[in-house]
Amino acid sequence: MIKNILLFTCLLCVFSTVVAQDSIPEPVPIEVLLKKNNRHTFSISPDGKYFAQVVEDDFTSDLIIVDIDGYKLYKEISMGPKSIDDIVWLSSKRIMYESSGEILAIDIDGNNSIKLVNRLADKLTKDSYKQHKNYRYNTVVSLLPEEENEILIETYDYNIYASLKKVNIFTGEKITIIEGKKHKVNKWIVDAYGNPRFALKFEDKQITQFEYNSEQNELFPFSVFVDGTEFSLTIDGESYLNQSVLFEGFGYDPNIVYLTSNHGSDKRQLISYNLKDKKVENILVEDAICDVKDPHGRDIDFIFDYSKGELAGIKYEGLTPQYKWFSSLYGEIAAKLNTAYNGYLNDIIDADAKNERFLIHQWSDNNAGNIGIYDISDNSYAVMFHFNDELNKYKLSKTKSIVINTRDDKKIACYLNLPLQDTSSEKPIPLVVIPHGGPWSRDYWEFDDFSQYFASRGYATLRVNFRGSTGFGKSHLLAGVSSIDKIMINDIVDATREVIEKYAIDQKNVFLFGHSYGGYATYMSLLKYPDVFAAGVAVSAPTDIKDWMKFQKKEKNYFSYEFWDKALGYNNSKYLDEISPINYTKDFEKPLLIFHGKYDKIIPIEQAREMAKLLKENKKNVKLEVMQYEGHTIYDSNGLGYILNTSNKFFEKH
Incomplete structure (x- = not known):
């Protein structure tokens, strides 16, 4: 059934890349307006030939693979009752996915399915009263670009302490890098190369961020200096409303982190901060009306050019969604799409390894939107699917x-x-x-x-x-x-x-x-x-x-x-x-x-x-x-x- 629907949708998309809204005068039926989206986790293969998405209902999950060149369904892989939380391309023919704390891999033709990491501890207790101690929840942290056959995972024990482990995707061998129980850490933050750099501890009254020293295998309280003033990144209920500095993430320079700060400014700015020199490098984004980051709401979207290993752009919420491009290529793609599809926003959410095809989320304030592929070779845009075809028939x-x-x-x-x-x-x-x-x-x-x-x-x-x-x-x-x-x-x-x-x-x-x-x-x-x-x-x-x-x-x-x-x-x-x-x-x-x-x-x-x-x-x-x-x-x-x-x-x- 899903296959037939997808093929029909693809045929429609050949003739109409973006659904135009008709003027249907009656009110939008509530069941159409509130129709739940059952598609998520969209991605494009490294060679740019395949589009992947997850389709779920209350009882089953399906991994859908589309042949972009042929504009047709390549494979519908039924996962049965198994939920899919995230997918990562291991190669252009093989996908790794997370499911309720397990990590698995499968070829895009549905063959060679294997469980890389299960939900059990490495050492099991046989005490019937302590069986809960045997269970773990795992998630992929990094593909470890410098170690081709290994991935880095974070695994949570029954106390919600987080450990980091390297897993060989062929042998299944696991090597513990950091034991979470020793440090009583609840979350690790790694850089672009998979190196553990920071740790978070969640306590009853506060969240504390520590810097991790790998040589000493020790944690040290993390603070930053902005305009000569030292700021701790510890957050508690009392300070949450007026937290001056917040950590946002790493880029590709291991000495640089991204922070948002409203120290010395009414509006929160995005800044780059040098960990080695302990100083602010640049103000990357600021807005005269809005905070670049709303710490109580939506995050900043960092758009990375993975092929070049650099920050391509930033999306943040101003009065309307705003973009700042650091990559001329990404900025040109956004400009072309905005011109061709006036009235829509075009979010770049993924790209192939050569930056030839880009995965786009196209949407507006009165259209449910679509996911599509932009091809720079001919400036074409092909819709993979519309989120709510029926709703898009109504003028809103x-x-x-x-x-x-x-x-x-x-x-x-x-x-x-x-x-x-x-x-x-x-x-x-x-x-x-x-x-x-x-x-x-x-x-x-x-x-x-x-x-x-x-x-x-x-x-x-x-x-x-x-x-x-x-x-x-x-x-x-x-x-x-x-x-x-x-x-x-x-x-x-x-x-x-x-x-x-x-x-x-x-x-x-x-x-x-x-x-x-x-x-x-x-x-x-x-x-x-x-x-x-x-x-x-x-x-x-x-x-x-x-x-x-x-x-x-x-x-x-x-x-x-x-x-x-x-x-x-x-x-x-x-x-x-x-x-x-x-x-x-x-x-x-x-x-x-x-x-x-x-x-x-x-x-x-x-x-x-x-x-x-x-x-x-x-x-x-x-x-x-x-x-x-x-x-x-x-x-x-x-x-x-x-x-x-x-x-x-x-x-x-x-």
Whole structure:
């Protein structure tokens, strides 16, 4: 079945490399919008002749190999119930893959399957009460470019201590390089050549980074010097919000590491740092509006040219995704693709050994996107598959990046989606404001399911990077400390009012829909600004902050407790009562719809139940729906679809 689907898709791609969107007027069906992607781990062979991907459902996995030259399926290798976590090309005809802690290899024609590393310890105990000590979890760390027949793996024992081992891919012989138990290390960081350089220890209250001295086989606390100031890279809950320097990775120069730092700058910059000389070499990337790296959100994407052994470029999240190219070849490829496919972003995710064919992830804010092959010999682009063909038939809303002014004259970055409707219509548009969770996170310019759902049903949607959001500088972030119920809420309301003023928004039909902190913001916005909002939906939201802090201590979530203690401004019990929506249930004027997962381990279900109970006792318009199979995040697309459809009906009613 998969074979037939793939062949049909390939035939379509010959005639249409990028699916054009048709103007289907009806709303996008929820099952189409939230259709889960079952493809991952995309790669191109060293000789550039084969494309590999993993296709999984709930019960089986398949390794799909496509002949790029013939533009046809080469082999579909069924893995049965075995999951595939990652794949690595050992040669152009053989693939190594990870599966639930095992490391295996197979030829691309499905033959010569072998288990290189199993999940058992090298020495087994026969004590029936200690059988758990026999199990290991393994992952590939490096192909060891200077040792052709060996790979470097990291293996975790039952205490989550990490050891490094060399494995011969032909004989299976394993040699332990570093014993994790001796150093009590939970994670090793190696350089581009597979040499262990740093170690991480995860403790209850902090994460500590050490430098590894291979000659002495010892760990030493790691610190760096920026502008003459020494910084430790130890992270704890209290310091997490204003960590000045963060380690990001190695390049090909063993003396150079990449760091991000906002020391001496409001915005976090990407810098190269010389370990030998203990000094900053260069500022590689900086942005006037955004942090180059959001330590609480998405990572920087380092794009390496493996054929030349150099950094080719950087992708980071600005107001929109941004790229800086150090390689003229990679920059030219990106420019050509951007010109040929205007409106799409083209991420280079892999290349063959000679830099002749490149694997591209092509996407936009209103298209599910595709994976394709760019060939520099003829500047052609061939789509391997589309992520959601059915969705791409619908014309979806474009995302506007806008900046609004707050009441105290600050600039706030927001994302606005307008519904697709007759532009000549003078009918005002209802608005759904979608505060993000965290709150120490941010919204991005991207394909946003919630925004597209409501926009396709006639709403405008607004996502606000209120102060306290990450990614917009130190001052923007720290302004939210001790103000989750004030500045954050005021920024959301100020953005809403400006959008109402500048666009044809129906002032009587402005709603809130939020998850986690976004649900808390829904409560507080309805409570403080009933003149602005007509109704709200709160999903997995905290209601009693004091009780929730007690829960953190009870569960021994020390890092989280110290983080929130700092974020709330080390405030006392009285203050925690003041910022808790549950203490104002008699003051709510507008209708509320509450959803909460029964198995939520982050915000206990009791928070929602007690909130709904008190609102009902005060004769308020509230309904609680408990998602019987969910936790804090709603993973089931059907359950999420139910929440969205029910919320839409709720908004229509009110």
